[in-house]
Amino acid sequence: MQLLKNDLLLRALRQEKVERPPVWMMRQAGRYLPDYIKLREKYDFFTRVQTPELATEITLQPVEQVAVDAAIIFSDILVIPQAMGVEVLMEEGKGPSLPNVIKTQKDIDALVTNEVEENLNYVLKALSLTKQELNGRVPLIGFAGAPWTILCYMVEGKGSKTWEKAKAFCYVQPELAHQLLQKITDTTINYLKAQAKAGADVLQVFDSWSGSLSPEDFKEYAQPYLMKIADAVKEEAPVILFPKGSWYALPELSESSASGIGIDWTISPKMAREMTGNRITLQGNFDPAKLLLPIPEIKKAVHKMISEFGAQKYIANLGHGITPNIPVDHARAFVDAVKEYEGE
C-alpha cells in the first residue's frame, strides 16, 4: 500500500472534513485532449483500451495536463459484454454495436461469467501500471457499467434514444431479464473486486441509461443490482453510483452501501441534498455545455455550484461526460475554479 499525497477524494467519500472539494471530470481521459487525439489517429479504440501502456498513458494525461484530483482508468463499459463472450464492435465516431443481441434463454445460458479476470486481464494490468506511474499523486478510479445499462446494449445491439427493445425484453420476459441482470451483476462484482486488487482506490458504477426507466421499473430492473454491487464490493473500495437521470431514486440510494452518488444537472444541488438527507457524499453536476462559457464565467458558475452543494461531502464533477469540443484551458478552468474555492 502506497500513501497518497492527495487523498481528497477518499476523504470526501468517507465524509471526513476536507480543505476543499476534490475535483475530477467524467470522460476526462480522451476526447478533448490533443495528445489523446494524436494517439487515436495511430491506434484503434480496442488497441488503446487493450494495451496497458496506452491505457495508462491516456489515463495519466488529464492528471498531468488538467491537474484533476483523481485518475480514472481509460476503458469502456462494454468490456463486460465482451468478457461474457458477446462481440462488440466500435467504429470511430459511430458508437458501439453488438451484432449478436440477447433474445432467448439459450443466449443467456451461453454467456460466460467466470472468466472475467482472464478476459479483462488487460484492464487489471493497466490499473497496476497506472497505479505505479501515479506514484501516489492522486487516487485511481476503476469503473464498470451498471447491469441495466449493460443489458440495454446487450439486448438493443446499439445505442438508442428510447431503449424500446431493451425495455420490451424486460417487460415481456421479466424472468429472462432478471437472469441476465444477475449474470451481469455477478460478472461485474468479480470485475470490480479485481480492479480494487489491481490498484483501484475508488469504484464508480455508471448507470448511463437508468433515466429511461420509470421510478417503478428502476426499482425492479436497476436498483436491486446497483445495491448488490455496492454491498459486494464496499469492503474492497468505496463505491460511487451514477444513475443518470434517476433523481427519483436518490432517497433509497442514499441508504445503500455506496459512499457516493453522482447526479446530473437536471436536479438542483439543494433538492439533491434534501432527497438524500445529507447522508451521503454527492458528486456532480456541472452541465458540460457550460464549459463553453468564457473562463471567468465558468469559474463563477463553479463557485456557485459548490456553494449550493456545500464544500463537505462533495466531489466536484460534471453531470455527464466532457464533450469533444471543449477547449483544454476551459477544462482546466473548471478544475482551477474548484481549487480556488473559498468557503466551508
Add this chain to the structure above:
Amino acid sequence: MQLLKNDLLLRALRQEKVERPPVWMMRQAGRYLPDYIKLREKYDFFTRVQTPELATEITLQPVEQVAVDAAIIFSDILVIPQAMGVEVLMEEGKGPSLPNVIKTQKDIDALVTNEVEENLNYVLKALSLTKQELNGRVPLIGFAGAPWTILCYMVEGKGSKTWEKAKAFCYVQPELAHQLLQKITDTTINYLKAQAKAGADVLQVFDSWSGSLSPEDFKEYAQPYLMKIADAVKEEAPVILFPKGSWYALPELSESSASGIGIDWTISPKMAREMTGNRITLQGNFDPAKLLLPIPEIKKAVHKMISEFGAQKYIANLGHGITPNIPVDHARAFVDAVKEYEGE
C-alpha cells in the same frame, strides 16, 4: 360553433366531473398505422403536412381506427421555423435538418415574424377541413413546439443528444437567446390563436427538449415563454403544456394559465399530483415501450396508471410519442383499457 358529442377532454381540462378519463396518444396520427404508411409511400413528408386533404385524412385515421377521444392535427413543430423564413429539410427516417443555423444578431433580425397566418395557411385549412369532417365526434387539438425546443433546432441545425450548441448559444449570448425566444414566442402565439380560430378546441405546446436544461436554466430559457404563451392564448382555447423531462417545474407550471400539464413516465403519478397540489389536470404518462406487452397486461398496466392518477382532472396518454413498431391492436388496447376503467 358545433356541439361536441364527446367532450370528455374539454371537461377534464375544465376540471369538471367525468364518467371516465379521456384518452388520446401523442403521435397517434402516423408511424404505426398501416394506412398512414401507405400514404407515406406516395407522398413525401411536406406534401403530407402541406396538403390539407392529406393532413385531414391522416388526422382522422386514429379517431376512426383506434377510437381515441381527441384528434390532433397532423403537422410538425418545425413549421414555425419555416414560417419564420428558415429552411427545414426532412429526410424520411433521418430526422430534420436546418442547413442555415441561427448564430448572430443579423440572423435573428432576418427572421420573419408577421406572416405566420399566410405562411402556415395550409395548417389552418387542414384544421378547418378536419373540424368539418369530424362533425363534432371528438375535440380537435392544435399544437406548436415550445420556444426552447424550436430554438434548439434553429441553433443546432439538427437533432442532438446534448443540445450543446443550442445551450452554448444561450449561455454565452443570453441576450441574443432571449431575443430569439421572444420572436419564436410571438410567432407561436399568433399561430396558436389562428389555430383556435380555424377550429382547434385545445392547444398543446410541446417542449420536447426542456429536460436537457437544469432547473435554473429551464426557469431562464423555457418557463417564461411557456407562461407567456399560456397567458396569451388561454382565452382562445385551453392549453396543455408538455415540458418533457422537466419534472422539477411542475409546482410553478401548475400555477400557470395552462389547463393541463403533460408528464412523462420518469415521474410517478403520485409524485406528480403532490408537486402540482392537485391544482391542475395532468396528462400522461404510459411508457410507450409498454405497448409491446401482451394485450391483457397492457390493460392491467393502464388501469393501475389511472388508479394512481385518479380518474378526475386526468387525461390518459402516453408519456411520449407512440413508436413505429407498435401493433395497431396494442394501441387500440390502450384506448379500450381507459374506456373500460371502472373507478373514481
